[in-house]
Amino acid sequence: MIDSVKNPLPSRVEIVVMGGGTAGCSAALHLAQAGRKVVLFEQRLCGGMASGQNYGGVRQQGRLEVELPLSFRSRELWDKMEKIVGNDCGFRRTGHLKLARTPEQIASLEEWAVMARRHGLTVTMVTGNELRTQHPYLSEEACGASFCPTDGSANPRVTAPQWARAAEKAGADVREYCPVRALEREGGGFRVTLADGRSTCCDVLVNTAGAWGAGLAAQLGESYPEGTLHPNMNVSEPMAPVISANFGVCGGDIYFRQTGRGNIIFGGGRGVGDRDRLWSRPLAEVNLRQARAMLRLVPGLAGINLIRSWSGIDGMMPDESPVFGASPTVPGLFHAFGFSGHGFQLGPGAGAVLCDLVIRGETPTDISGLLPKRFL
Ligand SMILES: Cc1cc2nc3c(=O)[nH]c(=O)nc-3n(C[C@H](O)[C@H](O)[C@H](O)COP(=O)(O)OP(=O)(O)OC[C@H]3O[C@@H](n4cnc5c(N)ncnc54)[C@H](O)[C@@H]3O)c2cc1C
Secondary structure, three states: OEOOOOOOOOOEEEEEEEOOOHHHHHHHHHHHHOOOOEEEEOOOOOOOOHHHHOOOEEOOOOOOHHHHHHHHHHHHHHHOHHHHHOOOOOOEOOOEEEEEOOHHHHHHHHHHHHHHHHOOOOOEEEEHHHHHHHOOOOOOOOOEEEEEOOOEEOOHHHHHHHHHHHHHHOOOEEEEOOOEEEEEEEOOEEEEEEOOOOEEEEEEEEEOOHHHHHHHHHHOOOOOOOEEEOEEEEEEEEOOOOOOOEEEEOOOOOEEEEOOOOEEEEEEEEOEEEHHHOEEEOOHHHHHHHHHHHHHHOHHHOOOOEEEEEOOOEEEOOOOOOEEEEOOOOOOEEEEEOOOOOOOOOHHHHHHHHHHHHHHOOOOOOOOOOOHHHHO
16 A cells, blocks of 8 residues: 555545544445445655544444534444455444533433434433442543443554555555545646656545645635644553543543553643644653543553553634535535544444445435535
């Protein structure tokens, strides 16, 4: 998949996908399976940015209502991962518990559960006593929770690369280390020029460039207010199995899970980064804050050693939902970027919906609240 300037580009292709995160790799796979000629350009390695750097939460719980249909579409694909890409990508259905520390937070969880149930999602409320019976490692700080049994977690390091490999097997031309530098409209389609000067023309352009999506859209005259987000992450040495679910808390200052090999992964708070330099890092003071929050909730973890902390770069929209759907101003251009810190779960479904839109011009998945026109 790693491309070099020695590999000529076809002078014309049907579809170019820009960006090999989970969304782009899934789009390439779905389009190739539908018999379309697709080239995917990734500036580094597929899954090398947010899609490979994230916490691995595969959760529907806590999402904005406008995102739920896309989240459900994606959730169906997580169950079929092994069949679709030949690897389960580490997906485990552990359930997701969102903890409350105050009665007001319990009320807000109940409100969200009522809304989610209207969409058909199973969410149950758990009292503080039930919580400590089921999860005896939790302290008294948590006074209740809501539980979504169909949520879980996966291994972000393997997910997008597996989708990229499956896309290649299905016939997509996946080219890594190929940054797209320039986009122009040409004839009825587009000319796509890479940083090394090679170029190709295409009829359809799919923009799945994550935090860099708005930069590419701007070259075609569309302006989106995409900022960046750098979640701060930590992981411990492996230890005996303790934590059986994926946990979040109201307010988001801490979230945690234990991997199959025993490492405790936790996040909360922000690191720093610079999208122009493709650079991000965690902050020591945030690491300490997270560790204290973690120990207040799970005191038995005192003394474990942390082995790594990191951050990443995700595109952040002002309303915290992605720019998703056909461009309202440029025919043949489709966007799915700016997933605002929670697009890992959405990635597989995002590619499926993009494929619907490119091929049929419509999708059964309700994306009406995510459409690009809300910013233009
Ligand atoms: C630390 C962290 C923790 C997170 N935790 C979770 C979580 O637990 N659950 C969850 O659902 N979400 C989580 N997220 C968010 C999630 O990772 C992202 O929303 C999601 O991965 C975005 O996927 P994407 O495909 O849109 O973007 P990306 O994975 O960023 O992929 C976009 C790709 O486009 C490429 N690209 C950019 N510009 C160009 C160009 N000009 N030419 C070619 N290629 C280009 C980039 O190199 C990149 O690989 C987290 C994010 C971070 C950073």
